[in-house]
Amino acid sequence: MKDVAEIAGVSVSTVSRVISGKFAVEEGTASRVRSAILQLDYRPNLLAWGLRSRSGKFIGLVIPGIHEPFATMIGLLEEYVTRGGYSLLFGNTESGPEKENIFIDDLISRHVDGIVFSGVSEKSLALPKLAGTDIPIVLFDRVFNARENVVTVALNNEAAGRLAARYLVGLGHRRVATITGPPDLNLCKDRLHGFKDEVSRLGAALDERDIEVGDFSFDAGLKASQALFARKSAVTAVWAQNDLMAIGLMRGLASLGKRVPRDVSIVGADDIPFARMTVPSLSTVRQPFEAMCRQAVSSLLGYDDLSRSANRHFAFDPELVRRESAQSP
């Protein structure tokens, strides 16, 4: 910057003013400065800028894995974040809470301007630690401990359960099963509650023994296929709380010689890119990731002014995507 000033024959102050554009500079000097910048191929030092302004100009993303649907979320968040002139710093906390801990410390040290947080479990040390700072945070997808003052962005999980139930029972299934995610996650409880309640409200049956507890993984779906269908079963339809388990279930049923959807109807949740690629393609309860990510970023960057009175908890409605994996029994 000093060099630029020298070449243009002005002071660094003036160079700074030309760059920021927020103050009046005579056109003659301004153009001299601009050509000096071009000549030297000058690029501002964001480290120095950040030090001065106490803002690193990035958004941190804490995420419990890189598999779908998180990959999709990462891509979307990156897009919105960079569009706002920020950069995305992301950390995968799958490997454990220590990793989460050092990542959060790093984010604080780097003076991130906001954090999108999707924790592995509810017992995270991150929140109390962050409370001591002025870093805005959005609890994303996996919401817990929703204190009033923290913004949350998530699916309306109970509605998702109800939607799946209405679809399957509506198709004519009388005896259904389900595979849940990790039971310590609120979202799983909510989805299960919605599903269970709607199934019984509509007069169909969900036996307690037909509720399989999974962990959102392909292998959990595989295992569930054994647990549910290795023996003769009256179940004709299954809702898996995410697509990965649904796909595992389909894969397991194929090995058992059951046909989907002829013998068993399957519905997933998320609508990951692969849902349309499987054979048969997967009917699923879609999460509106685009809208959710946009909301998360604009909450952090302060695009929507959530005045004190405004709602800080955003619950997005799921949407049913009909494909091939479910039909009438």
Place this chain on the structure above:
Amino acid sequence: MKDVAEIAGVSVSTVSRVISGKFAVEEGTASRVRSAILQLDYRPNLLAWGLRSRSGKFIGLVIPGIHEPFATMIGLLEEYVTRGGYSLLFGNTESGPEKENIFIDDLISRHVDGIVFSGVSEKSLALPKLAGTDIPIVLFDRVFNARENVVTVALNNEAAGRLAARYLVGLGHRRVATITGPPDLNLCKDRLHGFKDEVSRLGAALDERDIEVGDFSFDAGLKASQALFARKSAVTAVWAQNDLMAIGLMRGLASLGKRVPRDVSIVGADDIPFARMTVPSLSTVRQPFEAMCRQAVSSLLGYDDLSRSANRHFAFDPELVRRESAQSP
């Protein structure tokens, strides 16, 4: 830091020395400093540190998409990078060269310590721009213009083509087809050349009309299924240059009523997580992503001392993964 110094009754210099640990400090003062740090919950400011040391302590990742196999790569790179005490800044350049351009500028402005570069196309402005800086760069996966002085990490693509050919012809297929990626990518040419050459060397046939040009997407595979099999065809096996197209092909064949692998054998490339999840599961030519990512990071962070004489171009050998989608005709 000043506060810490005050509480501990020492100067900031001493605090700095205690933190860095690289200079002798009397144990008494050191422990006083440490307890002051704990008491204030002091965290160093990485922006200031970076400004002083001209190093932002991160690695930039330029990648042409967030879908597989890039998601896997991102996860792996993040792991190795953070393990080395750095952070990962990543940018998706799928949306075009302007995005790539501003991302590269951002990386320079942030004083990244290295860049893992996987460009969309060969005509990228990034390399010349980066040449003016002292930022180390590794060309990853998509290698081009491999000047001697730049490190490259990639699959041995010709070997991948040969491996696929040997497998399919070895199974007994006499007439094969293939789907390539974007033809302007060197890696596609190399894969095609290896495949073509090995097929004819082994005495089987790859007709020019049975070479479909794709773009690595699911839909390209879908389209290829029409182009290759909508009419009667003597082709009994197809190699797709990546798994996504192979899965699209399988999906398309299912719609055409062809069975895989009974009617057509299919082999992919990459071995993305979903390759084992499809029905039938996908046989594929595996890229050793773990080793490749580890190599990329350690080259950048200078863990392996590539002395001037040492090889700067790393080509990793592919590995055949036998699953269900290919069999003898």
Place this chain on the structure above:
DNA sequence: TTTCCGCATGATATCGTTGTCACATAAAAA
């Protein structure tokens, strides 16, 4: 003419670190 205001610009302090230099003290060598 004097006074005052607005405008473009420069000098300088500051952000939170680390590195360089100087200095005091104590121990070792003369």
Place this chain on the structure above:
DNA sequence: TTTTTATGTGACAACGATATCATGCGGAAA
């Protein structure tokens, strides 16, 4: 005892930006 050496510590400059304050200058109002 005097000189040297080693050791721990503090003061201060620097990294590259921005923000605050001061200043010179031209024109409008008195």
